[in-house]
Amino acid sequence: MRTPFIIRFLNATPRAGWIALGVFAALTLVVMPALHLLLPESSPFHVSTYVITLSGKIMCYAIVAVAMDLIWGYAGILSLGHGLFFALGGYAFGMYLMREIGTDGSYQSHLPDFMVFLDWKELPWYWAGSDSMLWAILLVLTVPALVAYIFGYFAFRSRIKGVYFSIITQAMTFAAMLFFFRNETGFGGNNGFTDFKRILGHDITSPEMRATLFALSALALMLTLLAGRYLVTSKFGRVLTAIRDAESRVMFIGYNPLHYKLFIWTFSAMLCAIAGALYVPQVGIINPGEMSPANSIEIAIWVAVGGRGTLIGPVIGAGLVNLFKSYFTVAFPEYWLFFLGALFVGVTLWLPEGVTGLWKRLKARRTA
Amino acid sequence: MNATVENPNWEVSVPAIGHVLQPGVDTSHKVILYLEDISVSFDGFKALNNLTLAIDAGELRCIIGPNGAGKTTMMDVITGKTRPDSGTCFFGQTIDLTRMTEPQIAHAGIGRKFQKPTIFENHTVFENLELAMKTDKRAWTSLFAWLSSEGRDRISDTLKLIRLDHQAERQAGLLSHGQKQWLEIGMLLMQEPQLLLLDEPVAGMTDDETERTGELFKSLAGKHSLVVVEHDMAFIEQLGGKVTVLHEGSVLAEGDLATVQADERVVEVYLGR
Numbered sequence: 154m155r156t157p158f159i160i161r162f163l164n165a166t167p168r169a170g171w172i173a174l175g176v177f178a179a180l181t182l183v184v185m186p187a188l189h190l191l192l193p194e195s196s197p198f199h200v201s202t203y204v205i206t207l208s209g210k211i212m213c214y215a216i217v218a219v220a221m222d223l224i225w226g227y228a229g230i231l232s233l234g235h236g237l238f239f240a241l242g243g244y245a246f247g248m249y250l251m252r253e254i255g256t257d258g259s260y261q262s263h264l265p266d267f268m269v270f271l272d273w274k275e276l277p278w279y280w281a282g283s284d285s286m287l288w289a290i291l292l293v294l295t296v297p298a299l300v301a302y303i304f305g306y307f308a309f310r311s312r313i314k315g316v317y318f319s320i321i322t323q324a325m326t327f328a329a330m331l332f333f334f335r336n337e338t339g340f341g342g343n344n345g346f347t348d349f350k351r352i353l354g355h356d357i358t359s360p361e362m363r364a365t366l367f368a369l370s371a372l373a374l375m376l377t378l379l380a381g382r383y384l385v386t387s388k389f390g391r392v393l394t395a396i397r398d399a400e401s402r403v404m405f406i407g408y409n410p411l412h413y414k415l416f417i418w419t420f421s422a423m424l425c426a427i428a429g430a431l432y433v434p435q436v437g438i439i440n441p442g443e444m445s446p447a448n449s450i451e452i453a454i455w456v457a458v459g460g461r462g463t464l465i466g467p468v469i470g471a472g473l474v475n476l477f478k479s480y481f482t483v484a485f486p487e488y489w490l491f492f493l494g495a496l497f498v499g500v501t502l503w504l505p506e507g508v509t510g511l512w513k514r515l516k517a518r519r520t521a
Numbered sequence: 522m523n524a525t526v527e528n529p530n531w532e533v534s535v536p537a538i539g540h541v542l543q544p545g546v547d548t549s550h551k552v553i554l555y556l557e558d559i560s561v562s563f564d565g566f567k568a569l570n571n572l573t574l575a576i577d578a579g580e581l582r583c584i585i586g587p588n589g590a591g592k593t594t595m596m597d598v599i600t601g602k603t604r605p606d607s608g609t610c611f612f613g614q615t616i617d618l619t620r621m622t623e624p625q626i627a628h629a630g631i632g633r634k635f636q637k638p639t640i641f642e643n644h645t646v647f648e649n650l651e652l653a654m655k656t657d658k659r660a661w662t663s664l665f666a667w668l669s670s671e672g673r674d675r676i677s678d679t680l681k682l683i684r685l686d687h688q689a690e691r692q693a694g695l696l697s698h699g700q701k702q703w704l705e706i707g708m709l710l711m712q713e714p715q716l717l718l719l720d721e722p723v724a725g726m727t728d729d730e731t732e733r734t735g736e737l738f739k740s741l742a743g744k745h746s747l748v749v750v751e752h753d754m755a756f757i758e759q760l761g762g763k764v765t766v767l768h769e770g771s772v773l774a775e776g777d778l779a780t781v782q783a784d785e786r787v788v789e790v791y792l793g794r
Binding site for chain 2: 158176316384387388389391394395399401402403404405406407408409412413415416471
């Protein structure tokens with residue numbers, strides 16, 4: 154413990170990485186919000202609401218992709234249920250957004266509309282405190298993490314690995330989706346939460362609020378990358394990749410993989426929850442469809458496309474696939490899933506290391 | 522400890538009466554590993570059949586036997602990978618290995634080298650040794666762990682010993698087979714175990730490498746206890762310790778190599794008459 158923590162961390166990351174991060178920070182925290190807020194819509198440099206919302210959304214996806222990569226690319230555990238943690242984070246914050254509607258809903262009641270519709274007279278106990286933003290943030294940070302911890306503890310303790318683990322996570326998110334579909338669960342059934350009006354009393358659709366949510370998403374993404382960078386360059390990260398490559402050797406040299414897996418698994422779920430909480434106010438809706446197995450598989454595809462085992466790969470993958478998706482689903486809506494499937498097969502066959510792997514190969518060829 | 526202060530003539534403060542339970546391995550009765558009546562069966566096949574074996578502290582023991590004699594299963598039982606159906610397995614006088622997990626057994630002081638070299642192929646040679654080094658291996662500690670200069674020195678000493686000091690930054694997967702074997706032995710040494718279990722450590726090594734490995738093992742004996750499973754008789758002869766012959770899951774013969782080789786039952790088992 155001689156060298157201070159910060160110095161060690163600064164040294165562990167190449168200069169180009171810090172510069173890229175600085176440029177990204179300037180763009181997302183200053184330039185884009187300023188161009189959105191200060192320029193009139195007629196100006197050619199005005200950043201439209203569409204662009205701000207879309208990029209805010211994609212940055213939330215990028216956080217999920219990095220979280221997925223920490224567990225899949227570095228620890229070798231493929232989760233096909235990460236959409237659950239994303240959705241749980243979204244629901245936790247959505248509860249607060251529902252309460253912020255106040256009496257402006259269709260039924261002018263203090264209760265959320267769907268509860269009036271179900272003829273409920275008061276809030277269920279688990280909605281207690283949901284009118285407080287701080288409580289909502291606390292729920293976002295703890296509930297999905299707790300779910301992940303409990304699930305992970307039993308799965309990893311029983312040494313469930315590989316495809317078996319993937320299938321169980323898939324079942325987990327599917328079961329949760331069915332549970333949230335029920336009206337009696339108290340989260341709006343198949344409609345979920347929508348029609349949000351305000352955050353902390355401010356209009357949720359105002360340009361200022363949009364720019365704020367956008368900048369917060371960017372900040373969360375950068376912090377995710379920094380935390381990820383720290384984790385993978387620490388001894389913890391080296392043990393993690395060792396578990397991925399030769400788990401029994403790791404055990405025989407005295408590490409208990411359970412705690413390592415459990416930590417990265419829970420941390421990864423927490424990141425997804427934060428992304429979900431930032432995502433919901435930007436898109437204005439959360440429903441159980443977010444927990445569908447297909448959504449979780451899509452997360453894995455982002456990571457595969459971008460390149461597993463690198464931190465920048467998942468960000469690129471999430472960005473590319475989602476940009477393409479927003480174009481494709483408008484231009485040829487019926488064919489999107491076919492395209493996604495083909496993309497996954499293609500990447501697996503020809504680009505096992507994703508876009509970042511391709512980049513590395515091209516660079517190696519040029520220097521050779 | 523107070524006694525030391527009161528009476529400076531006392532060099533060490535040893536409890537005068539009785540036997541106090543010490544942390545770590547208790548080898549006060551000379552034995553470091555004691556297997557008694559161990560049986561393991563897989564789907565009716567008896568891999569180990571009432572195996573009884575004792576290894577003394579500081580001993581270098583070779584174990585031979587035809588394929589399927591139970592050598593690897595025995596190592597699995599000692600290291601916690603396989604639970605015996607019956608029997609006891611003690612490390613020293615006090616540590617019951619049948620109740621412990623693999624990482625706990627590793628911490629207690631037993632290191633294992635696998636038959637097929639298992640190293641971390643995507644890590645550098647240096648990192649392989651760093652991960653193996655004896656230290657606090659809990660997840661939380663690893664998050665903030667930083668390699669001390671003492672640790673760095675230990676790694677470079679081991680690198681010299683296994684003759685990989687010029688390849689420290691090389692990816693371990695790129696080493697030759699013999700070098701991988703040495704790296705795994707190096708990782709074992711970094712763990713500072715009292716007992717080393719070595720499953721075919723010289724398989725795939727050149728004659729020169731084999732001989733150097735033999736020298737290394739002989740220098741380790743005394744301070745450490747070694748159990749070597751091998752097929753290479755010349756290597757066993759070089760090591761020169763006591764030899765145990767396993768057959769069908771139990772001990773067939775025990776003694777020095779010449780005695781064992783002269784034993785008719787051993788000849789029969791090997792030649793299959």
